Amino acid sequence: MGLLENFRVALRSVNANLLRALLTTLIIAVGIMALVGILTAIDVAIYSLSSNLSSLGANTIEIERVSTTVSGGRRQGRRGVKKRSDPFTYDQAMEFKERYQYPAEISVSNFATGATVVKYGEEETNPNVSVFGATSNYLDTKGYEIEAGRNITEKEALEGGNLVVIASDLVDALFDGKPQEAIGKEISAGPLRLSVIGALKSRGSSMNASQDRRLIIPLQTAKRYYGSSRTNYDILIAIPDPTGVDAAMGEATLTMRGVRRLKAGEENDFEVKNSSDLVSIIKENTVTLRSAALGIGLITLLGAAIGLMNIMLVSVTERTREIGVRKALGATKRNVLLQFLIEAILICQIGGVLGIILGVAAGNVIALVLGGSFIVPWVWIGLALVTCTIVGLMAGLYPAMRAAALDPIESLRYE
Template sequence: MTLIEIFEESISVLRTNKMRTALSTLGIIIGIGSVITLMTLGQASQQSVRSRIQSLGANLLTVRPGSSQQGFLFGGQGSNTTLRYEDALAIQNSQRVNTIDSVAAEYSSRTQISSDKGNTNASVAGIAGNYFELRNITLSVGSEITEEHNQITAKTAVLGPEISTELFGEGVNPVGETININGQAFSVIGVTKSKGGNLDDMIFVPLQTAQKILFGVSHVSTVYVGAKSEDGMEAARNQLGYLLLERHRKTSPEEADFSIFSQEDLLETASEVTATFTALLTGIAAISLIVGGIGIMNIMLVTVTERTTEIGLRKALGAKRKTIITQFLMESVVLTISGGIIGVSLGLIASHFLTKRFSLPSIISWESVGLAVIVSSVIGIVFGLYPAYKASKLQPIEALRYE
């Protein structure tokens, strides 16, 4: 028999018991569909995080207090209160740091927010310096927080678009309205354009107001520094680091109580986290493929038993062991590839729905599609090999006597 004839016969055999065939492929369908969905979502999440970080600008350095992860130039063990607004001012005014052109500081914390039309719990960021410029935030209406607002500890606020909608309703201009932040009345002076992520859900107030009136703190959460050029990033990081070491009375980078991140560092960390998470979930989903493969093997063993007489008759008429093995392997591979194709289709549909649901970029992972087809074939061969071998070992006389 030719391969085409064997293939056609395999299709015919599988069609004779459609329910068994469908149940046999169910494990493969679930496994392949899960792997496709998780790999696609992982890549979409990675792309989303990468786009958001890159949107902040290639020349941005981020300084944070406390311990850092391995791989950054400066970073040691410390509390999260080691950075002060005075550090940002020192960076801005230092003659030694000549590779930067703008600085901003932020202190953020979650608290209760209310208006006449609603209330919620949201993140409030006290800001100073060129914050909106460095973070590429623009306004859809109103005006920004200024240095004058900081000097007089003004109770003014700029809302993200999501929090604006939550407090005042869709399409309402809240400029001039009053909101209560932690029991204090603030006048809304602007609304930012949507950037995606948590920035759309934040409220921005003057840093001095946040520190002295709202939260009673003297430290900042983050200092943002804009380098003059992308080529000067490393020099800027060095100058920043040694200036802050001197201000914090530390003698070496190993003693630093702050961390300096570049956009490259953040991209690398985000990529590692999403890749690890995706690999973990994909590995868990892949277990169902093994379960599906075992199910295929069980069904094929049952099939061999049911068709013992047929196998004996074929061998008595001169069928070779190779032909018997090929026949049963073909049936196993057809089962798994059919399940793989259905699983790929369902996985792509689920991925499309979930990426839209969570506002992620729509990505088709063709690598995972190709891998799924290959894996389906391999599962069919591996788990179909033993039943095929068992069928080929049957003796014609014993097989013909089997009832």
């Protein structure tokens, strides 16, 4: 009996006991769906985050405040209290920009507000538009591109002015998606009346946070209308040569220590981060989650393997006479062994394919809801198929050996 004939016999057997095989297939499908679905969702989330950070470039450096834990007082008990270091003031940010020696583009920006209604004529947006004050390098360091009009100049950023560059969602909401029509128009945003000088290309969203629902105004204008003594100014550095990131980070640390007036021996009250480091940290932190997904899937598949073994043992008992006929016609122990092993693997693979389809769909749906993009996780698909094959071999081996060991004469007498 050839391999192809064994496949045909396996298919006929599955079809003859369709309901029984279907139930086992569904158990396997659920296990594979859990395995592939969770792993796919994790991959999509990481891919989405990596894509958004790569738009800044792996050679982008950000300087952030650090959080420290201070011991609680009598009211707080023994638990520590998280306290962030002092914000980067406007003067400190601008001093850093002037003193930094490494050849790079440096942008200074601040988050002014995240709950603004923007109006133009009779049209207005929802009260969820963010306003950022920024220098002229902000768009380059953040990975934005101008679609129409122009960027804010450095002179305008430092002197102020009622000018604004708008993101694509605002173009869609206020100007019917026509960026050229927005240029030169006057819009209102909170207490400000602003003249539109530029419109940005769409950036999409990252983890449910839209990058296209924002206004960029001159830094000095944001400072004047939204600034306070506790306003923190963000510093972003774009290095032209990625091989110089380490040197640039070292220079940034030395420069910022001077700006913050830290003495020798004092710890840094800031962190210098690179976007590629952030992705690596996130990937490392998902190892436990991946392990949990593998555990859930394998436990479910273990239950499916036990169910499949039971079905195969029942099948051997029901087909004892058929086995005797095959052996009487010349089938060897190897032929019978292969027949039942192929049948077990076939049931597992059918369940695996169904589980892969459901898992990829479920994982991508979750990721799309969170603002990710659709991917096909070929690595996890391959892992699922290999796992199904192993489960089929493990579950089918004992029933197949039992079938192969049957005596043909006793089997022919079986009723």
